[in-house]
Amino acid sequence: MSEPRVLICGSIAFDTIMVFEDRFRNHILPEKTHMLNVAFTVLEMRREFGGCAGNIGYNLKLLGGAPVVMASIGDDGQPYRARLAGFGIDDAHVRTMPGTFTAQAFITTDLDDNQITAFHPGAMGLSHRIGVGEAAAVRLGIIAPDGRDGMLAHAAQLHAAGIPFIFDPGQAMPLFNGDELRRLVDWADYLAVNDYEGELLQERTGMSRAELAGKVKAMIVTLGADGSRIVAGEEAYEIPAVRPKDVVDPTGCGDAYRAGLLYGIAHGWDWLRTGRLASLLGSIKVEHRGGQNHHFDRASVAARYRDAFGAALW
Ligand SMILES: Nc1ncnc2c1ncn2[C@@H]1O[C@H](COP(=O)(O)OP(=O)(O)OP(=O)(O)O)[C@@H](O)[C@H]1O
């Protein structure tokens, strides 16, 4: 059987992270913030490949899956496209929007772990110009955080095409009103949120967790180091977290987890195996800085899965 193709709709972004070896509070005086003009010299700087679609696609490819990434990039996006292609990820639906920058975040952190971030959405805001119809023959999809119009359009298109998908509103949740969120949940077959996003979704839709779960085949709520919970019909599964070797950086754990979900769903696995794989990927990710600096292959994942759960993965 050929590997089922999975459409990953979401953002592609560069994250530039700079570390200020001092404390912002030594340089920002509360009584002077009406004329703020500060420059921080940052000696440590790194640039990461990020964005939800990029992260999810990366993890799904490492698993041996067949991700089809659908995202918009700017004129500066060529290194990202080359990276995807280098991994053998289908980038035919990664579209360059001329005259724009790829979405990017500039994050400055200080010694107290405070952060000052500037985020430029750039090409991401034009993702609605790409259509799901262009991506033929996919078994499953995910609507991950992206431009608002793109998320609405792509969800509608997947629904119309009868392609099941996970709705993953993430940090894009505030872009939608209650009516829109109810419609997106109606269209979706699966819903994946973290605990905080779950609360926000309840508030905005006016629906309880049980009502939301009743709208989809499965509602997945992640709880960071406390694991995750999957409610599918009458069944509820408590998925334990897998103890990582080291906790380095939680950025992108949700995306790694979603790659596990997509793999399990696309292969028709039961929720226990699917959730456990997802949980393991989140744990592997947390051991490394950034969303795409961890590595694994099918053999090493299977070995860690056996260690954690005492069962065979594949
Ligand atoms: N410290 C940790 N130890 C073990 N597993 C973890 C840890 N942090 C995250 N995970 C795994 O990854 C999953 C997703 O993490 P989390 O709930 O933090 O997602 P998130 O809030 O969407 O994160 P982000 O948006 O930053 O990627 C968790 O359900 C868990 O299985």
Ligand SMILES: [Mg+2]
């Ligand atoms: Mg998240």
